[in-house]
Amino acid sequence: xxxxxxxxxxxxxxxxxxxxxxxxxxxxxxxxxxxxxxxxxxxxxxxxxxxxxxxxxxxxxxxxxxxxxxxxxxxxxxxxxxxxxxxxxxxxxxxxxxxxxxxxxxxxxxxxxxxxxxxxxxxxxxxxxxxxxxxxxxxxxxxxxxxxxxxxxxxxxxxxxxxxxxxxxxxxxxxxxxxxxxxxxxxxxxxxxxxxxxxxxxxxxxxxxxx
Amino acid sequence: xxxxxxxxxxxxxxxxxxxxxxxxxxxxxxxxxxxxxxxxxxxxxxxxxxxxxxxxxxxxxxxxxxxxxxxxxxxxxxxxxxxxxxxxxxxxxxxxxxxxxxxxxxxxxxxxxxxxxxxxxxxxxxxxxxxxxxxxxxxxxxxxxxxxxxxxxxxxxxxxxxxxxxxxxxxxxxxxxxxxxxxxxxxxxxxxxxxxxxxxxxxxxxxxxxxxxxxxxxxxxxxxxxxxxxxxxxxxxxxxxxxxxxxxxxxxxxxxxxxxxxxxxxxxxxxxxxxxxxxxxxxxxxxxxxxxxxxxxxxxxxxxxxxxxxxxxxxxxxxxxxxxxxxxxxxxxxxxxxxxxxxxxxxxxxxxxxxxxxxxxxxxxxxxxxxxxxxxxxxxxxxxxxxxxxxxxxxxxxxxxxxxxxxxxxxxxxxxxxxxxxxxxxx
Numbered sequence: 001x002x003x004x005x006x007x008x009x010x011x012x013x014x015x016x017x018x019x020x021x022x023x024x025x026x027x028x029x030x031x032x033x034x035x036x037x038x039x040x041x042x043x044x045x046x047x048x049x050x051x052x053x054x055x056x057x058x059x060x061x062x063x064x065x066x067x068x069x070x071x072x073x074x075x076x077x078x079x080x081x082x083x084x085x086x087x088x089x090x091x092x093x094x095x096x097x098x099x100x101x102x103x104x105x106x107x108x109x110x111x112x113x114x115x116x117x118x119x120x121x122x123x124x125x126x127x128x129x130x131x132x133x134x135x136x137x138x139x140x141x142x143x144x145x146x147x148x149x150x151x152x153x154x155x156x157x158x159x160x161x162x163x164x165x166x167x168x169x170x171x172x173x174x175x176x177x178x179x180x181x182x183x184x185x186x187x188x189x190x191x192x193x194x195x196x197x198x199x200x201x202x203x204x205x206x207x208x209x210x211x
Numbered sequence: 212x213x214x215x216x217x218x219x220x221x222x223x224x225x226x227x228x229x230x231x232x233x234x235x236x237x238x239x240x241x242x243x244x245x246x247x248x249x250x251x252x253x254x255x256x257x258x259x260x261x262x263x264x265x266x267x268x269x270x271x272x273x274x275x276x277x278x279x280x281x282x283x284x285x286x287x288x289x290x291x292x293x294x295x296x297x298x299x300x301x302x303x304x305x306x307x308x309x310x311x312x313x314x315x316x317x318x319x320x321x322x323x324x325x326x327x328x329x330x331x332x333x334x335x336x337x338x339x340x341x342x343x344x345x346x347x348x349x350x351x352x353x354x355x356x357x358x359x360x361x362x363x364x365x366x367x368x369x370x371x372x373x374x375x376x377x378x379x380x381x382x383x384x385x386x387x388x389x390x391x392x393x394x395x396x397x398x399x400x401x402x403x404x405x406x407x408x409x410x411x412x413x414x415x416x417x418x419x420x421x422x423x424x425x426x427x428x429x430x431x432x433x434x435x436x437x438x439x440x441x442x443x444x445x446x447x448x449x450x451x452x453x454x455x456x457x458x459x460x461x462x463x464x465x466x467x468x469x470x471x472x473x474x475x476x477x478x479x480x481x482x483x484x485x486x487x488x489x490x491x492x493x494x495x496x497x498x499x500x501x502x503x504x505x506x507x508x509x510x511x512x513x514x515x516x517x518x519x520x521x522x523x524x525x526x527x528x529x530x531x532x533x534x535x536x537x538x539x540x541x542x543x544x545x546x547x548x549x550x551x552x553x554x555x556x557x558x559x560x561x562x563x564x565x566x567x568x569x570x571x572x573x574x575x576x577x578x579x580x581x582x583x584x585x586x587x588x589x590x591x592x593x594x595x596x597x598x599x600x601x602x603x604x605x606x607x608x609x610x611x612x613x614x615x616x617x618x619x620x621x622x623x624x625x626x627x628x629x630x631x632x633x634x635x636x637x638x
Contacts, residue, residue, distance in 0.1 A: 042426055054422035061376065061415025067408035076400045080409070083398055084379040091382055095346075096353050103276065113445075117452030124343040124456040128464065129478045131393035140498065141610070143491035144394055145480055152477035156463060 111168030118164030122157050129153045274354040277442045278449055284351045285431040286450055290457075291344040292417065294337045295381075299414045301334035305541060306407060309623050311587070317569070321593040324620040325547075328539035331623070332468035335543025338388045339464055343456035345381055347449070370423055377416035384409045392542045393480050467544040481544035487610060488602050490538055490548050493624065496609035500577035501630045509614050511598075515562030515636035523614050527600060529553045534595040540624040550618045552599035555634075556592050562636055566592035569637040572617055575630040584628045585637070590619045598631060 069077050102119070106112050132149045139145040307315055308327055320326075362368035387398070387406050396402060421428065434443065466476030467483070476482045481491050496502050511521045521529075532554050539545035556566035567588035574582045590596055596619040600607060607613040612629025619627065 042429055046425060046429065050422045050425050053418045053425070057415045057418025057420075057422055059415065060411050060418060061373070064380075064408050064411030064413070064415055067404070067411060072400070072404050072408065076405065079398070079400045080383070080405050083400075084383045087382045087386055088375075088379045091349065092353075092356060092378075096350060099350060100353075113448035113452075116449065117455055120343060120347070120452040120456045121459045124346075124460055125463065125478060127342060128339060128389065128460055131390045131395055132478070132480060135393050135395040140394060141487075141492055141495050143481065143487050144493075146484070146486070146491075147477065147479070147482055149478065152463075156459070156477055160459070 111164075114164050114168035117167065118160050121160045125153065125156050125160075268359055271357040271359060272354075277445055279351055279354045280442065281427055282431040282435065282442070283446050283449065284348065285428050286446065287344060287348045287351060287453060288428070289432075290453075291341060291348050292421070294341040294344055295413070295417060297337040298334055298341060299410055301330040301337070302407075302410055304330045305334060305623065308621075309403075309541060309625065311585075317587050319587050319589060321589045321596065321620045321622075324595065325537055325539075326621040327623055328468060328537045328545040331539055331541060331543055332465070332545060335388070335392060335468070336461060336465050338385060339460050340457045341381075342385055342389070343453055343460065345385060347453050349378065373416050373419045373423075376412055377420055380409045380413040380416065384413050394542070468539070470547075479544070480542065481540075483544065483546035488548075488605060488608055490546055490602065490611065491540075491544060492610045493540065493542075494576070494579055494629075496613075496630070499574075499579055499630065501575045502609060504575065504609070504614060504630065506614060509632075511615065511631065512633040513558055513562045513635075514633065515559065515564045515568075517561070517563035519562060523600075526553055526598070526615065529557065531600075532594070532597060534597055534618070534620075536595060536597075536618050536620055538618075538624050538627060539622075545624075549603050550597055550599040551601035551604075552597040552615065552618075554594060555596045555598055555617070555619075556594065558598060558634060559591060559636060562634075564636040568592075571635040571637055572628045572631055573633040573635070574628050575632045581625045581628070584617070584626050586617075586619070586626075590622065593620060595620050598634075 068080060072080075103116075106115055106119070109115060129149055129152075132145050132147075133153075135145065305327070308319065311319055323329075358371075362371060384406065387402060387409070390397065391402055391406075398405075460478075462472060462475050463477040464479040466472035466474070467479035467481045473482060483489065483491055506523050509523055511526060513519050513521070530553070531551055533549060533551045535547055535549050537545050537547045555570070559566055559568055559570065568591055569588060570586040570591050572584045572586065574584075576582050596617070598615050599612075599618045600615055602608075602611055607616060612631070615631045616629040617627055617631060
């Protein structure tokens with residue numbers, strides 16, 4: 001296990017671990033105004049790319065703020081910022097903490113990876129179904145929101161539950177395939193398929209304990 | 212480095228689940244998290260003066276999950292970046308076609324026939340696909356929200372501000388789009404100009420973010436092959452889950468514009484079906500206030516060098532053409548249909564003007580926008596552009612614009628003017 005994953009903490013992967021990485025990380029910090037000379041790890045190309053992207057980005061950001069503040073006026077801008085802040089608060093202070101709490105429970109369950117995948121699919125589908133489900137009032141005409149959304153969401157959830165159960169209970173074929181991938185990546189095609197079966201096994205056993 | 216002046220008690224209760232009582236040293240890597248300063252330390256007023264110059268570290272959550280790392284952020288972020296790029300570019304196309312601006316207006320092409328159908332279908336599909344990608348990306352970098360101190364320098368503060376603009380505009384932009392396609396408008400501001408302005412804020416702050424993070428992105432673009440990466444299997448499993456979410460959302464919504472997926476359409480706002488002559492409707496005749504068009508008294512007025520009028524019977528007696536053209540709505544749904552009627556270019560030439568003219572088309576509708584439509588020369592002269600009288604083999608229903616409507620290739624649905632009363636050659 002390398003130093004980064006051993007750290008395991010927030011943003012562990014981004015923590016400068018070596019000299020060159022530390023240098024590059026400083027470069028990243030300088031990125032808001034990437035005026036520093038081209039640095040070691042990435043050459044002049046990277047320096048030019050960052051300047052061009054940063055310039056374009058600042059211009060577009062300025063244009064957007066101008067459109068909002070100048071063209072639409074103070075009242076619209078204020079309302080927009082209010083909605084933006086409210087949505088941010090709902091996401092960062094409510095939604096993500098709930099997801100993290102769910103993750104705490106999830107990690108203790110068997111088949112947690114398949115479960116996480118299933119929850120991701122179901123949760124995304126629920127989010128996309130919320131506007132049709134919650135919209136007040138009747139649709140403008142029968143061709144708008146014409147589907148039976150509660151029924152369809154239940155159908156989808158049932159299908160995802162089946163697929164999740166299958167993925168959790170039938171790990172063998174996947175394990176062989178992943179092993180094959182790992183073996184190919186590791187040994188550069190020298191080892192033919194079955195040898196690499198250990199890697200995902202390690203991942204499965206190792207990952208929960210690691211935290 | 213901050214002294215831990217708070218004497219941070221161990222085992223603090225914490226809403227974030229993955230927290231522990233240990234105090235992490237202030238993070239040194241550039242913050243990639245989100246806007247707000249982390250919650251302020253709950254200190255009484257007038258804290259000890261000696262501590263003024265060293266901000267105490269408040270009780271911040273600590274995250275030990277293995278996937279809050281730069282490699283995961285890169286792997287999810289590039290798909291999110293792709294979705295946002297597609298969404299932005301197709302949005303530009305839609306904006307220009309919906310409200311033609313300046314020098315481009317006379318050059319808007321009528322081909323490819325399904326151009327707007329494709330770009331707007333992609334716009335909505337990429338926006339929907341971006342929802343799970345954005346949420347997982349923000350979950351991955353969530354610990355950066357609690358970077359301490361909140362700002363190490365002016366530059367760092369600016370970077371975090373731009374991240375705030377990015378996160379906020381991305382959340383609001385996707386929310387506005389998703390709710391709008393369900394024809395629900397709970398916000399007090401006008402949708403189009405705010406969606407348009409936020410798109411520029413979003414793409415600008417995204418480009419800035421990529422510029423800032425370019426070396427990190429480059430470093431984590433490929434899997435770390437130098438050592439055994441114990442996180443790799445975990446990360447692959449997360450990425451498979453995100454891929455499954457994106458794929459599933461696409462399968463159950465894209466059928467509103469992509470015919471072959473129609474049977475799988477479970478959650479889209481529209482599914483073109485047998486109703487309303489097989490073509491969904493936005494503004495009905497009742498909403499537009501044109502329920503009572505009498506075939507006997509209706510006249511089509513064509514204004515040009517040689518102006519003329521036609522009754523419905525006279526229109527039907529002119530050479531009729533049939534074209535298979537899509538109705539493609541800004542809301543993302545679209546459907547192809549068979550339209551029959553008189554070619555617009557024939558009417559324009561009959562009025563003594565060249566086929567490639569600028570036209571103005573006026574509707575009978577009394578309520579709602581888009582009563583007056585203007586059309587550039589490429590649309591007017593296209594042989595597929597019709598003043599349609601029939602749809603899928605039957606006379607137009609009132610909701611589809613009886614007695615006559617415009618149908619042109621490669622145009623947004625709002626400009627397929629219904630209940631046409633007057634056509635003017637402008638130049």
